[in-house]
Amino acid sequence: MYRDLQLYIDGDWRAAASGATREVTDPATEEVLGTIASADEKDLDDALAAAEAGFKVWRRTGPWDRARIIRRVADLIRSRADEIAMVMSLETGKPIGEAKGEVGGAADQFEWYSEETKRIYGQVIEGRTGESRMAVIHQPVGVVAAFSAWNFPALLPARKMAAALGAGCSIIVKPAGEAPASCAALVQACHDAGVPKGVVNLVTGNSDKIARHLISSPIVRKVSVTGSVPVGKQILHLAADGVKKVSMELGGHGPVLMFDDVDAEKVAEMCARTKFRNCGQVCISPTRFYVHESKYAAFSAKFAEVARSLKVGRGLDEGTEMGPLANRRGLQTIQEMVEDAKSRGAEVLAGGQVPPGSNRGYFFEPTVLGRVPDDALIMREEPFGPVAPIATFSSYNEVIERANALPFGLAGYVFSNNLSVATRAYEDLEVGMVGVNEMLLATAEAPFGGIKESGMGREGGSFGLHDYLETKYVKIRLQEQAS
Structure with missing residues (x-):
C-alpha cells in the first residue's frame, strides 16, 4: 500500500546518488511506513540541469497544448483518488473522507490552471505619437523551486505545480518529509499525462540543505514556500542574495x-x-x-x-x-x-x-x-x-x-x-x-494568501498565475514610411 519513494529527475524515478534514505512513519501508530530517497548535491545539480532544459521546451509549448496536458493531470488524479487518499491517510493520519476531499481539491487546481493558461492577457497602450507603439506582455519567470508542508500534502504542492505549469515554468518540488507520497502521486500523474521530461522534478531529503542549494543556484528564478513563519523568513533571506521572485504562505492565527x-x-x-x-x-x-x-x-x-x-x-x-x-x-x-x-x-x-x-x-x-x-x-x-x-x-x-x-x-x-x-x-x-458567516475559504478559483508575517503573494485564482510570470513592457518606434 505504501511504497518506498525515489527522486524524480528528468522524467525518471531514481535512487539518490549516495543511496541514502529516510524513514516515513505513521503518526497514528508510530510505525515505519517506508523510506524516501535523501538527495545529495549531485542529485540537486541534476534536477537543476533537468529543470533548465525542461523550461526551454515547456515555455515554447503553446498554451492550448499546455492546457490539454495539464487537464489530463487533473483527470488522472481524480481517477486515482481512492489510492492517493489511502496513502495520504497513512502518512498524515487524517480521516479518509478528508483525504479524499483534499485529492479532489488538488485535481481542481490542475483543472483551473489548465484553463487559465489560455488567458494570460497582455495589454496594448496607446502611443503618444503616430510613430509609437507600446505593449505589455507576460512571460514565464523560469525555473521554480517549490517547498511544501505536510498538513495538506497534495493540495499545497498542487497549487504550486499547476500554476507553474500553467504559466510555462518548470519546477523542482520538495515535499515535506513527513508526507511525501501524496506529492509523488501528483508527479506521477504529470508523467503519465505527458508533461515533458525535466519540466517537473521531485527531490526529498534534508530540507535545509536542499533549500540552500536550490535557492543559491542562478538557474532558479522563483521560490514558492508553504511553511512556518521562521522557515519563511529563512528562505526569504536566502532568496534575497539572488533577488529571486518569492511567494510564501506562512503561519496564521x-x-x-x-x-x-x-x-x-x-x-x-x-x-x-x-x-x-x-x-x-x-x-x-x-x-x-x-x-x-x-x-x-x-x-x-x-x-x-x-x-x-x-x-x-x-x-x-x-x-x-x-x-x-x-x-x-x-x-x-x-x-x-x-x-x-x-x-x-x-x-x-x-x-x-x-x-x-x-x-x-x-x-x-x-x-x-x-x-x-x-x-x-x-x-x-x-x-x-x-x-x-x-x-x-x-x-x-x-x-x-x-x-x-x-x-x-x-x-x-x-x-x-x-x-x-x-x-x-x-x-x-x-x-x-x-x-x-462562512469558514470554508480555500477554492481553486480564489486567491489564497496573507499579509504581515503570514506571507506575500497569492496562490490560486488568476492572481496565483501572475506570481509565476514576469511583466515585460515593449515600446516600438516605426520607421518613416517611404513615399
Missing part, C-alpha cells in the same frame, strides 16, 4: 469575531467542526474565538458538546472524525499551550489531555478552553492542533484591536447578520482572507 446578533449555537457547531478538521493542523484554521459576552455561555457550551462528540482514531478506521497530530513535537507544543492557559486561569470545557488508554500515536483530545486571557501563549502563538481558545469582548473597537494585535494576517472570520457591522469588520481585519 485566525481570529473569529462573533457578534451578538447571530445564533450562537449554530455558529458554535460550524466553528467546532471547522476547527477540528485535520486535527486543527490547518493554516487558515480558526484559532482565536472572540465571542460577544452576551453569547458566551451558549457558544462555549455548544462548542464543548461538539468537541466531546467527535470520534478520535486512526484515519482509516470507520467513523473516525479526527486523527492524530502529524508528529511528536506538535503534540508536545499543544500540551504546553494547554498547561500555560490553565495556569493563567483558563477553564477546560472539553478535552485537555491525551485520550485515556492511548499509548501509541500522537493523539490529543478535541479541546475547548474558556475565558482564555490574551496573555496566554495560545492566544499569541499559532496553536497548530485540536485546541480552541475562547475569549469574550464587549465592543466593536475592542475586538478589532485585539484581533489585529498579532503580527500574523492570514485568515479571519466574522459572524454577524448586520450588514454594516460585517462589512466594517471584514474591511478592518488585517488579514489576506475573510469569511463572513
